[in-house]
Amino acid sequence: MKKIGFLSFGHWTPSPHSQTRSASDALLQAIDLAVAAEELGADGAYFRDHHFARQYASPFPLLAAIGARTSRIEIGTGVIDMRYENPLYMAEDAGAADLISGGRLQLGISRGSPEQVIDGWRHFGHLPSEGATDADMARAHTERLLDVLRGEGFAEPNPNPMFSNPPGLLRVEPHSEGLRDRIWWGSSSNATAAWAAGLGMNLQSSTLKDDESGEPLHVQQRKQIEVYREAWREAGHTREPRVSVSRSIFALVDDRDRAYFGREGNSKDQIGYIDANTRAIFGRSYAAEPDVLVKQLAQDEAVAAADTLLLTVPNQLGVAYNAHVIESILTHVAPALGWR
Incomplete structure (x- = not known):
């Protein structure tokens, strides 16, 4: 069995050709799509986080709303840019969203991608320490978040508090037990995958990766997964790690599919x-009749190596069509590959 979820970037634009013409459209339709995906039997609803853009940002209200409307599906991010985050405030928000969902949060975080504005994290009040880079700052924020999510007390209580305190040092509340083991690092390189493994984070590998060998993306990702799992073993973690890869996959089963994505077949x-300075490889899209997709995906080494597949969805085409995209993969492709 392979877990299959969707990943949405949450694009919106005030265009008559878009089904999401406002931020409100994008957010409310995200909730509806997560509900529909759960009903179809999908395993996860994941959302991208981009600041200063007509896309999703501030993911925790969305995740909490989905958690309240669903009962089984995993809810997560892919990914939150840690350059922008206050780790303690984030721990509070994540803890609340996880408790609302009953422990279904799968939180993907990372250094982030190229931005809409110059050094946007500065506008959020974050500056790298002297001699450090913004990537260093993201990793420092991440390590602090992981420490806080352990639930251990660290703050000295006020001797005259407004409300009575439990004994000892205080922790950030609300604390959600087990969330620390459901943090994922979105890695674009082998080195950061190994770093994430050392810290006990799960691994997300997207449709974009640093081009480290000149090989096809799926081969480089498979090798990245191997590096990650070896680093995990060397770190001595006792639980089994999880690994996801993202793919754009469209089964051409009707005229709408062929009109939208028929040209993606090549x-x-x-x-x-x-x-x-960063040369990257961007993954292909898969678009074909189901029997052809089965043969193509059987050759994708990274998809085979991962336990979770995230289907990137064209959210501007609306909830009904995106539910159809997900259902087509679950019905016509996944069983033939042994995923269902």
């Missing part, structure tokens, strides 16, 4: 630069 990996 898609290939692409090489580009996400900043001046």
Whole structure:
């Protein structure tokens, strides 16, 4: 069995061709799609986090709302940019969302991607320490978050508090037991995958990765997963880690599918630069008749190696069509590959 969920970037634009013409549309439809995905038997509803953009941001109200409307499906992010986050405030928000959902939160975090604005994290009040980079700051915020999520007291109580305190040092509340083991790191390189394993985080590998060998994306990701799992073993963690990969996959089962994605059938990996110094490989899209998709996906080494597959969805096409995209994979593709 392989867990199958969806990943939405939450795009919205005031265009007559978009089903999400406002932030309100995008958010409310995200809740409806998560409910529909649960009813279809999908395993996860995941959401991207981008600041200063017409996409999802501030994920915790959305996750809490979905947690209140659903009962089984995992809810998560892929990913939250840790350069922008106050780790203690984030621990409070995450703890509340996890408790509302009954312990279903799967929180994907990372250093973040190229931004809409220059050094946007500065506007949120965050500055790297002297001699450090913004990536260093993101990792420092992450390590602090992980420490806080352990639930151990660290703050000295006021001797004259407004309300009575339990004995000893105080922790951030609300605390959700087990959330610390459901933090994922979105890694674009082998080195950061190993770093995440050392800290006991699960691994998310997206449709974009640092091009470290010139090989196809799925091969590089499979090797990244191997590096991660070896680092996990060396760290001596006792639980089994989880690994997800993201893919754009469309089963062409009706005329709508062929009109929207028929031309994606010849898609290939692409090489580009996400900043001046980082050469990256961008993964292909899969779009074909179900029997062809089964053969293509059987050759994807990273999908085979991961326990979780996140389907990127075109959210601007509306809830009904995106539910159809998810159902097509669950019905026509997953059983033939042994995922269901």
